[in-house]
Amino acid sequence: MTTPEICILGAGFAALTAVRELREHAPDARITLIAPHAEFIYLPSLIWIPTGLRRGEQLRVPLGPFFARHEVRHVPASVTAVLDGGRRVVTDAGEYRNDALLIATGGRFIKKLPGIEHALTLCEGIAAAERIRERVLAMPRGRIAVGFGANPAEPSAVRGGPMFELLFGLERWLRRQKRREAIDLAFFNAATEPGKRLGEKAVKALVAQMHRRGIDTHLGHKPLSFSEHGVRTEGGDIDAELILFMPGLTGPAWLADSDLPASPGGFIQADSHCAVEGRDAVFVAGDAGSYPGPDWLPKQAHMADLQARAAVHNLLATLDGRPATATPKAELICIVDSYDSGMLVYRSPRRSLMLPPARPLHWAKRYFESHYLRAIR
Template identity: 65%
Template structure:
């Protein structure tokens, strides 16, 4: 009797866990080992609500032991340190893991090369960063809050601007709710003159109009030079700020450098339309770790990682059978830019771009989606 394949998945984020679910549906007998430091999912899309108190850390960090037990997954609590034999052996801080097929879904890391970036909070780094925003905001009696993001100049898709728009509009709503908005100035900064262009041509004027209507000042089109304790430095002048929230562009994980994995100019792992790593048999990549063919607005978001995971799982199993690997993923940007009491739906595909006006219903739709998404892992 042929032994079931041994599949190793690296990571415990959206792409990794969606790969687990897809593989288990298609190959109930497969032996799956997942390597990640902790058996928990951090639902970062919900962290935008931590500063307002709408969410707490314990509501967004989901223990995965039960999910792994239901899925028959062996969890190895370790950090990945490298690969050997074309990916057939994974080096980790807890020992080596052999496999018949490998899925890399360890996410990306933020580029922190700007001088003085330690003076800015990077909200999407984790729950602690969101909690830091909450505590800093509570301690402030007034002042200027500067919020912005940038990208990876060598990887147009490796940026995450949506959450920063949510912080911008969410903090505006929160301060108004608390009766403190008059004591604060909000400034949005971005090196582009069209921030959020990846959301589509209809989104940019809508977002800028919302900023103007809410009295949010903009500082656009100036390259960033760095940060000081109370300043954002740009080639177009400095922005005085008592609190700085900034999202840098993304690049690949540090452990990629210990391998010969093919890399994109921006430092991510090269992938083809089937999520395969070129030249590495039975190796696949999903989510933020990969650089995929497609339009430069292809989003780095959970939805996209889920779509890639489904294609990778199908192709992985087909490859092990010696069958053609034909599954691809659609490119689709779907997000709700939330502002605590309403949300703006943005949807983009290669064929169309839809931007709805701010609706209270969209805020509740985002909360409902969170509940449904996390339910499958609780």
């Protein structure tokens, strides 16, 4: 068999994990990675930029050395379509063919609420996190409204964890800055039990933390619109000088012009082996895909890494004429940080665990960041 041409779309968690797995198990494979920029952003630590624990450049890793070590050809381009059952990737810099494709371009935020331009979205990247810091530093007094949304057609496509962390981190930091009494904090969510996929114990603990810290809660009322004056919900208005909102997620925009199957929520439809349904040697990992499994299956970096490992093993098996058998472990694990302490949340199909806030968990999260980035740098 000739040396296969393997194409990876994206340069985030799932994509880089896939590169490492491929080089370990298929050292002779030709790997082409298509992404707009040769850089990696460690998104979980964006929560620390508004409070000054991190600067943007600490979280941005140039990928040139990584690509060189792993003999990856990088194509600086944006995907516009995937055609011919996955064999042809169309970009704004030309077309690229492959023998096997792994899609790891991530998802995108649903920005349909009227006035969404008045809200800042943390996970849009370093610039957004830095803008939040600037706005908070410039506030002499007032209220910050923090919330997150969902995808109505795919309820699991939500990223609430970072907003809990941002909320608690800001509260603790403002208190240390002796500004907490001048700045109110409010949390809003359409659900009466926000963050339910973390587990019932975790939801109760998170809401209890808000009450304990004097954070106003507006739960069970769907947000209708944003303005420079605050948030309008079905249950009334929330006056605010600053709105921090994480919209629900959907799949990549280029999917609409592709011949790949889409889920009801707009993601690439995958089976339990991360294979794109009805396509040969096409796999997906991370936020771009919709996967079978429990309704709490997270959209987070850890799950993206697990999916990428399974996808690579199945991709190589397919190229070798063997059936795909690897399935990613369904697992949610995160430390909900609050500036100087953290709460551990773990969930699997068999059990769930929650550890109350403790300072060592904050340092564990910081250690994991350095450990992860060291492997990429």
